[in-house]
Amino acid sequence: MASTAAAYQSDEGGPLDVDRAFYDRVAAGPREPVERFTVPIRSGRAWEVPAGHLCRLVTVDGPQVADLNVWNRHDPRERLWASRTRQLQRAHVSVYDRLWSTLPFLRPLLTVTADTLASYGRDAEGGRVHDLLGTRCDPYVNRMLTGEDFDFHCHSNLVRAVLPYGLTEFDVHDVLNVFQCTGLNEDDQYFMKDCPARPGDHFEFFAEIDLLCAISTCPGGDLSVPMWGPGSDVDPVEFCHPVGVEVHRADPALLTDWAPPEPAAYRGMHGMAFPLAPGGRS
Template sequence: MGFPPAAYQPKPGSVIDVDRAFYDRLATGARELVDEFVVPIRSGRAWEVPAGMLCRLITTPAGPQVGDLNVWNRHNPRERLWAARTRQLQRAHVTTYDRLWSTLPYLRPLLTITKDTLESYGVDEEGGRVHDLLGSRCDPYVNRILTDEDFDFHCHSNLVRAVLPYGLTEFDVHDVLNVFQCTGLNDEDKYFMKASPAKPGDFFEFFAEQDLLCALSTCPAGDLSIPLWGPDARDPLEVCRPIAVEVYRPDPGLTKDWQPPVSSGYQGLHGIRLP
């Protein structure tokens, strides 16, 4: 039996339809490394990616590690990743050519994924897929509910600390893209997480469609091979590893005809009548 078609189906030529040849050229073309750093375990870091540049998140030689990613418009933090709408316009688990979309009233691409070495993972025998927008970040509030204990280095807290130098607060941290994380829905329609299939050297790369502020948390659950909650839970410190980040400037010839996407063209007043 087949599945119903996707509810959100754009007209041909819309901003949802990407120019795959353009992004393929970016993924394989000449580039210059302009920044690189490593996010330590159970930590967070924020950084800028100017429009027109590429950013690569890499699993390190130490092994797989899940990362929780937040994205904002660098000049306007009210415009930020909208995980729910991205799930509808793209998919619940994103990969090459998918875009991360911003909140209303802007509703435009923040970034486009140019390369994903885990794309071939597909769907495993338990329904798991990688790079999900299904679940949110772990946080000390839900941890208190589940365990009656406090822990200060959940992804939410790591992201809070990371964005403070940019004048942002806990209220600016939002639902994440779980990079390298393998997740799905079980037969009770409940969210599950399983060990990351990433291997040393795997990476997730994207093109900045606007000036971005990004923040990444190296999840305190590490590669998720050890349960953080439940009857078999224990401290997964032994499977926590850093994540490396690299920012590149593509050859100017590759982007000479590219323009940043504009905000939504909706000009209505939501039915409000002016005097």
């Protein structure tokens, strides 16, 4: 029988190991509030999280899915790589998991430090929360499936959110679906279930580098009403809720032995050599 062990592994103490005691101390230690705001329903917002800070997403007054994008604040070419994170971590993330960045950077952007839905585990249908399996809803698929235009899908919300930072639609990328319950059915197809979050539930992470983050409060709300197919003729607006965002500065005394991770060490040029200049000079 073929092994079902994780394909991507490192030796003990290697790059995939996490110093859990450190993140436990940071999560439980003193912190200084830096910023707090609420993202209204069916909208989006972007904000900065400096390295060494904690960011918490909160279901303010009811269950709500939030689609999260993450970039290097100083170079948006470095951003969340959802598919590699699925391989290096898992398809549904929780405490001590990391979100990894795209090539050629390949380093942790953030580490999850708190998750009040961690105990949800896997339900009878195989659903789990905080997924990297799917991506954001968008007006292009919506038009294809329904023949109608709608400008407040998560992709559009994220596009509007990042414009003040000089980013465009081309910078919006595959998301972490925070608070969303998903899985794969018997036919290996993606499914979504009602969001299990309740008022006050939260998902928190530690910024490993200076980050630009953005979320969309999904127009599907808690996803108790189908967005497409049978039953989707009901507008789920009454099941939509805002999401709170908090940014905290971790106690500097707890960070004395921590440093932002360096970009990937590979410098092999993919087996290519620099072309010769005219006259044979390199």
